Structures are given as C-alpha cells and as structure tokens.
Amino acid sequence: MEALTTLRSRTVILPIRDIDTDQIIPARFLTTTTREGLGEALFQDLRYDRDGAERADFPLNDPAMRDCEILVAGNNFGCGSSREHAPWALLDYGFKAVISTEFADIFRNNSLKNGLLPIIVDKDTHEWLLANPGVELRVDVEASQLELPDGRVVEYPIDAFARYCLTQGIDQLGYLLQQSDAIATFEETRSWKP
C-alpha cells in the first residue's frame, strides 16, 4: 500500500445519495481473481450506455474532470455488499479520497485497508462541496484536515490506527502477525473451544 500523507486535487461530484457497491462495480465484474484493472468497470452502468459509449451527462465523463483524485458523493456512500472490488476500482481509476457525510461500515474498512481515504464532513461543508464542483482541496492526512479554497480548515474523524497505517503505507497484517503469542495464549486458555 502506498503511503498517503497529503493530497491536493480538484473534486468531481456525484450528487446521488446511497450509492451502493453494485453501482460502484456491478457483480458481473467480480469473477476476477486479481485486484488490478477494475477502474475500467468503475460505475460501469452509470458511466456507459448499453453500447459501451460514455454517457455525456455522467460527471466522471467530463474531460475536464478526468484527473480528479477526490470524489464528492451524496450521503451514505458504499452501502451494500462487502466487495473490496469497490475501493479497488475507485483506486485503480485514480481516486485517492471520497468525501461524504457518511460511509457504510464495510466499505470504509475496506477503503482504509487499501489506501483510499474516506472523508466524513458535516452537512454544511458537504452541501458547499456539492454546490461547487471542481474546486481544489488540500488534504493533510496526518492532521486529519481538509482545506477548502477559501482557506477554511475542516477536521474530519478517522481511526488513529488506520491513519497511522495510511500515512506510513503499511498494511495491518504485519501488526496482527506480531500478536501471534497473544493469539496462541487466547486459544489455549479460553473457557470453551469452538
């Protein structure tokens, strides 16, 4: 996982609430056995018509928005399935952060484990961002702060451990493997065995 310490990018806006993981990446793309190349299928059925042509009215298809690394979505982003293909697809497309007022639990966990930053903002900030597409934002991941173009700084909540792993670019398996003595003791001493 690549370390993510700061981020500066313009935003692309998807002003739909409850965007589920089936919309982020439909199930028919889940027969893959690798993590790579899923960016092409990101938002497949919203992004392309039946013939595979780009839908002109879909924000990601705006040529001016192609290099945006921050997605601002409606409330409750990533609900539904546990498919990690959703953050894999967002990352493969080029996104590094998603902003919403709320994220589904499994999606948020999956994102943080892959270096995609879910940023939770208050309703007012969210509405301002939705109303102002394409503004440049600066994210200071170590400080958990989002800087708006007018200089206003918004703090966002993030689990301290997840932030540490994100800014150091380390995955969490190494930490868990270091706990193997405690795990073995637990297995030996618990009052019942599964």
Added chain:
Amino acid sequence: MAVPDDRTLFEKVWAEHVVVPETPETPAVLYIDLHLIHEVTTPQAFSLLRERGLAVRRPDLTLATMDHSTPTMPVTSFRDLAVVGESAANQIRQMEENCRDFGIDLYGFGSDHRGIVHVIGPELGASQPGKTIVCGDSHTSTHGAFGALAFGIGTTEVGHVLATQCLLQRKPKSLAVNVAGRLPAGVTAKDVILAIIGEIGVDGGTGHVIEYRGEAIRALDMESRMTICNMSIEAGARAGLIGPDDTTFDYLAGRPRVPQGDAWDAAVNRWRSLCSDSDARFDKSVSIDAAALQPMVTFGTNPGMVVGVNDPVPDAHDASFRKALEYMQVTPGKPMSENPVDVVFVGSCTNGRLSDLQQAAAVLEGRKVADGVRMLVVPGSQQVKRQAEALGLHRIFADAGAEWRESGCSMCLGMNGDTVPSGQLSVSTSNRNFEGRQGIGARTVLASPATAAASAVMGRVTDPRKLT
C-alpha cells in the same frame, strides 16, 4: 472481578473474544470462531498468503463452499454444469486449488452439503450461539439468528483471518429493535425486516449491532430469524442478532457440527446465559408494532424504499428519490399492486430455505404461473433441494410452470448467468433492489416468498392474502 449485570448479548459475545483490548491508538484484536469462505471474495486473499509464505492458522475453523458464480441449471451431474464464463470457471478452479493447498474443507461440486454459504453454515450446525463468525460477504449477519456475532468483511480482512484467525476491530455500538405484539396472519419475517429497514433507513444501523427483541421475534422459527438477521446489513448495521432460546437449541440438536453427548449439554448450559441482561443499556432503540404490519414490498432502488403492498407509493421529494422512481417506472400515489410482473425469483440467503419454499409452494399448489411470467425457484443448498423434493415441492413448482434449479446465489446478484433482462420487473425474495443488481436495467421488487408466488400467479404484484 464482579461481572456487570447490564450488558447486552453483543457485549457478552464481544468480551469473550477480545485477544488484545482496544486502546485509543489501536483497535481490539478479536478472535474469530468460524470463518466461512466462498469463491468470489477469497482468491486475492489466498494470493497474499502465497506471496508471503503464510499458512492458514486454523483450517479447522474455516468452512468453504462455492455459491456465487456457480451455475444452477438442472443436470444429472455437476460436472456437466456450464459455468457462465472463463473467468468464473477460473475462479471456481482456484477455489478448489486453494482449499486443497491450504487444507480447508470444501463443500464443492459433488458435495451433498454445497449451497449458499449462509444456508449451509446453519444447516451443518456450524453456526452456534456465542460464536464470532465472519465471511467475505455482507449477508454474514444471517448467522446472528443463533445469537452469534456475525458480520461481513472485505478480502483484505479475509486474509487477516486466514493467517491469524483474528481481526482488528473497533467495538460497534448497540441498537435494540423491539418488535412488540403478534404478527397478523399472512405476514412473514421478510415483511417484518422490510418494515424495519423502511422505518430506520438504509443507514439507520451504520456503526451498530442490532439486537432484535420482543414477542414477535421470540415467536419466529429459526429460518424466519435468519431472514430477519440476514437483512441487518440492508439497514447499514454491522451485524444483527437474536438471543438464543429453546427454538435455537432445538434447531441445532443433532446437526453434524454441534457438540455431541455431554458436550452438547454443557454447550446448551453455556448458551442459556447468552442473553441481554434485564438492565442492559443500548446506545439506541426502536420499537415496531407487529400487529400493524402487512405484506411489504419495495418500490425504489434500495431496501429502505418500502411500502405496504396495497398502500400508495410515497411521493418524490428529492433528486435521488425521483431518480429511483424513474428507474423503477413506478408512479407515486399508486400502489405497487398495479405493476405487471415479468420475472419472479424465489431463493437466496434471505429466503432460500425449506420453509421459504414451502410458503411459495402453498400459494402455487393447484395454480399456474401467469402467461408471460418467468418464475425461477432456486433452493439455498443441495440439502434444501433434497428436502424439498422429498416433500414433492419440486412437482408443485414444475406443475405451476416454474423452473426448479440447483442451489446457489443465482438471480439475487446475477453473477452466474441467471439474470433479469433489462427493463423487466422482477419480484424477488432476495435482499437488494439496487439498480442493475439482478441484471443491467433490471427493476427489482423485494418481497416475501408468499408475495412472490402470488405475484407470479396473478402476473402483477399481489398481496398473498388474496389467494388464500
């Protein structure tokens, strides 16, 4: 140390599995008692293990099957089944290889116990009260019906559990959902959970573990409880559970993976302590009046967009809502019961168990699926299929004009080639009515097995109480 007597069931199960407590800097290390795995969300996790030279720590606590991308066409031999595409076939091959190489029991093709992972766990008796159960699948919440703490995880976490049998977790909050009173005749568990999601919304449970309580929940059989817990994730909840009782123990008794003899008695004794204390404090609570419920259907593109089958669809009030109604081609102010139906699907980890098929068969017996309607009945497991056939249900379905299939996830998510054509309306006993979930452009109405069967007979969305 005195044990506090105001703990919830969830807190008790959580506390029993903490290997290393959480701190402000680090999440808890939580031990996992049962890891269910399937072909779609594991290949990348096994690849990671291979890259790092790691073994599976507890293959004996890992249970594998294949369900998502598997074909359901009826054939005499599973080896004849045509897999939908080369990538799905490759995924299935990799699952077989991974289980063989890492020493994991696989209920694969040819096994009498193959089926949807959330159907076979309970069926084998592997899902038990007080266990922590995870799977790379959001509907793992199903197993909470046994008083287990069961939740879905991503593929990275699947790798964590394979390698360490543990997860890094922050403790979620608790939400009590009390379903008071008795359900009216003709109203089922599916209607209850749809009503709950309609009430609290698709994000109403985010960050919480739901405990379903109350007289109406106590009165439900285990398969109905599984239907309720299954859809906890559709309210955004981390998990959903129900305190175990004699209904739970009676269901589990004698199943292949439960303790036997004295060990069974000891287990039941331990399980009896698994209930929320009378003074248990929940972070949030909601109450639903069972007596006021009716058969429920969805009208929009998430499971929170729910309405009584005869009630008018609510009016649009924002852009996302209007987009959903436009996609569904549904008119506000009119009931869903006016909508013609093209496809009916009975199956899935929500409603693919024997009692679900019995509910559908009870409506279909002596009747026909309406002209122009395609009905698919997909048992949740090979065991369910066998039990249904022993009862002659397959003949009722066939006589009515429905298709009877091999087990799998099938048309719930359309990964295996069982899809709803674009623009067609499907009444489905599955769990998600997201845009494109059952096929590109498919319009899904979630409902109970009885409502689905009644809709198949009438050719439009129908209150099953009209056909009794």
